[in-house]
Amino acid sequence: MTDLEIAQKAQMLPIREVAKKLNISEDDLDPYGKYKAKLPLHLINAEKMKNSKLVLVTAITPTPAGEGKTTVSIGLTEGLNKVGKKAIAVLREPSLGPVFGIKGGAAGGGYSQVVPMEDINLHFTGDFSAIEKANNLLSAVIDNNIQSKTHSIGIDPRTVVWKRVMDMNDRALRHIVVGLGGSTHGIPREDGFNITPASEIMAILCLSENFSDLKRRIGNIYVGKKFDGTPVFARDLKVVGAMALLLKEAIKPNLVQTLENNPAILHGGPFASIAQGTNTVLATKMGLSLGDYVVTEAGFGADLGAEKFLNIKCVSAGLAPDAVVVVATIRALRHHGGAKKEEYNTPDLQKVKLGIANLEKHIENVQHFGLKAVVAINYFPHDSEEEIAYVKEVCAKKGVEAVVSKGFSEGGKGTEELARAVVAIAESGESHFAPLYSHQASIEDKITTVATKIYGASKVNYSSKALSQLKQINKLGFDKLPVCIVKTPKSLSDDEKKLARPTDFEVTVREFEFASGAGFVIPILGDTVRMPGLPSVPAAEGMDIDDEGIISGLS
Numbered sequence: 365m366t367d368l369e370i371a372q373k374a375q376m377l378p379i380r381e382v383a384k385k386l387n388i389s390e391d392d393l394d395p396y397g398k399y400k401a402k403l404p405l406h407l408i409n410a411e412k413m414k415n416s417k418l419v420l421v422t423a424i425t426p427t428p429a430g431e432g433k434t435t436v437s438i439g440l441t442e443g444l445n446k447v448g449k450k451a452i453a454v455l456r457e458p459s460l461g462p463v464f465g466i467k468g469g470a471a472g473g474g475y476s477q478v479v480p481m482e483d484i485n486l487h488f489t490g491d492f493s494a495i496e497k498a499n500n501l502l503s504a505v506i507d508n509n510i511q512s513k514t515h516s517i518g519i520d521p522r523t524v525v526w527k528r529v530m531d532m533n534d535r536a537l538r539h540i541v542v543g544l545g546g547s548t549h550g551i552p553r554e555d556g557f558n559i560t561p562a563s564e565i566m567a568i569l570c571l572s573e574n575f576s577d578l579k580r581r582i583g584n585i586y587v588g589k590k591f592d593g594t595p596v597f598a599r600d601l602k603v604v605g606a607m608a609l610l611l612k613e614a615i616k617p618n619l620v621q622t623l624e625n626n627p628a629i630l631h632g633g634p635f636a637s638i639a640q641g642t643n644t645v646l647a648t649k650m651g652l653s654l655g656d657y658v659v660t661e662a663g664f665g666a667d668l669g670a671e672k673f674l675n676i677k678c679v680s681a682g683l684a685p686d687a688v689v690v691v692a693t694i695r696a697l698r699h700h701g702g703a704k705k706e707e708y709n710t711p712d713l714q715k716v717k718l719g720i721a722n723l724e725k726h727i728e729n730v731q732h733f734g735l736k737a738v739v740a741i742n743y744f745p746h747d748s749e750e751e752i753a754y755v756k757e758v759c760a761k762k763g764v765e766a767v768v769s770k771g772f773s774e775g776g777k778g779t780e781e782l783a784r785a786v787v788a789i790a791e792s793g794e795s796h797f798a799p800l801y802s803h804q805a806s807i808e809d810k811i812t813t814v815a816t817k818i819y820g821a822s823k824v825n826y827s828s829k830a831l832s833q834l835k836q837i838n839k840l841g842f843d844k845l846p847v848c849i850v851k852t853p854k855s856l857s858d859d860e861k862k863l864a865r866p867t868d869f870e871v872t873v874r875e876f877e878f879a880s881g882a883g884f885v886i887p888i889l890g891d892t893v894r895m896p897g898l899p900s901v902p903a904a905e906g907m908d909i910d911d912e913g914i915i916s917g918l919s
Contacts, residue, residue, distance in 0.1 A: 368916070416651075419786055426696075429693060429698070435472045436740050439771020446780050457633040461559050464904040468903065469484070475772065488618065494611055524587060524588040525586065525588055528555065529563040558895050637853045665856075690764075691740045697716045697755070710746070721865035733799070807885055821871045829875050
């Protein structure tokens with residue numbers, strides 16, 4: 365069966381029954397239909413959090429062959445519950461862009477899914493829409509203020525960096541001109557759209573601790589400059605309260621369930637190549653308040669999502685993982701060893717031997733933070749025993765256990781061994797988290813630390829544009845913020861063609877952006893864009909809904 369067919373056959377519990385497993389009263393539930401609900405922030409309990417274990421799931425460098433972090437995260441949650449732990453999956457919400465594009469949704473796969481799968485992948489509880497509206501309210505107010513003859517604060521339209529957003533892949537909106545049609549329609553200026561997960565509002569929501577913190581961060585959003593050169597922030601436009609009230613429901617984490625009726629919290633969804641790539645601080649703390657174990661993930665490989673989870677989110681929120689799972693597939697290792705698409709399912713020990721250097725680097729990346737890891741070999745039917753044995757042997761030499769995970773085909777039953785390995789690490793107390801750099805270091809030093817230690821680069825270069833922007837960042841006082849580096853997820857380097865573990869390479873910072881509200885500086889490497897495009901044949905072409913409301917083609 366397809367993922368969708370498995371999900372549609374699931375025997376879901378009413379959401380109030382799932383909540384009971386977490387000792388949540390019905391009065392504390394804000395139901396969105398029968399199978400999903402919002403949770404109030406007062407359920408977060410700092411004392412209970414101290415006794416819970418946080419498990420981060422990351423992966424090797426992504427490939428077309430697939431890795432399956434979400435599938436492993438959900439399967440591990442099922443396995444932990446089977447071995448007697450009160451475990452909760454705390455994950456991101458899917459973006460509609462990938463759903464209708466090429467990547468698909470983000471609800472897991474096979475027998476390791478969160479449900480209701482269709483709802484989760486399509487609008488869900490409206491969080492992304494609320495983020496989009498809050499973002500675009502600021503855009504509307506900016507242009508209104510520029511046009512106003514009586515209320516203007518003197519914004520120079522040439523300096524506005526704030527962009528509109530929508531949750532769809534639409535490359536035609538990357539660069540646009542607004543305000544055409546005469547003076548009654550606004551002042552013409554260049555603008556553009558980002559995809560909603562790339563909005564700074566998304567990043568802010570995901571890092572905020574409460575409503576006061578949310579409003580403080582929104583107020584700190586940098587908009588542009590006045591004609592006299594002074595900076596303009598969102599608070600100067602007196603729109604912070606209005607933006608925050610649009611997020612009054614979106615700030616609350618969402619409760620759903622796994623296929624085995626275990627609780628899952630889904631909240632927020634920033635991309636890891638262009639933002640911090642992890643669910644909200646509030647959802648993570650909610651899970652730690654309600655369960656014994658929280659399993660969460662960070663997008664792409666350990667060079668992107670995990671690095672940002674640890675250096676940005678954990679430092680900001682005072683969190684520290686007790687264990688890390690690095691997901692790998694034999695198929696992906698073959699890819700990194702040079703296998704072509706048609707060879708992904710063909711056992712080839714030599715290609716695995718060439719590709720395993722990528723896995724070794726990601727294990728080292730986790731260890732740089734003082735954390736203990738276990739490798740999850742996300743199993744495919746064409747994996748040979750010889751290849752699996754080799755991966756286990758190499759991992760053992762790195763001081764890491766590698767465990768075959770069969771959550772896709774068997775659910776929790778197929779992840780019990782992985783669960784026991786994670787529990788052993790989490791309860792050993794051997795993880796001692798330390799961030800990779802001090803936020804007090806210079807921007808250049810922070811970038812160099814990440815590029816050399818995590819990517820393996822030999823040097824960092826800067827374009828003349830980047831150097832000019834760096835002076836502005838320092839002048840604005842943003843130099844003590846962490847860095848959220850934008851680069852291709854397809855390679856440890858900034859060149860997606862460099863597979864496995866490239867060496868003796870340099871990376872180039874093309875330009876800088878900064879998210880002063882979210883609280884990080886954004887060095888951009890390579891040609892990464894913040895508004896993806898659709899493939900030549902979008903997944904949307906294979907989707908439909910019948911007269912009974914039954915959906916087909918969703919993945």
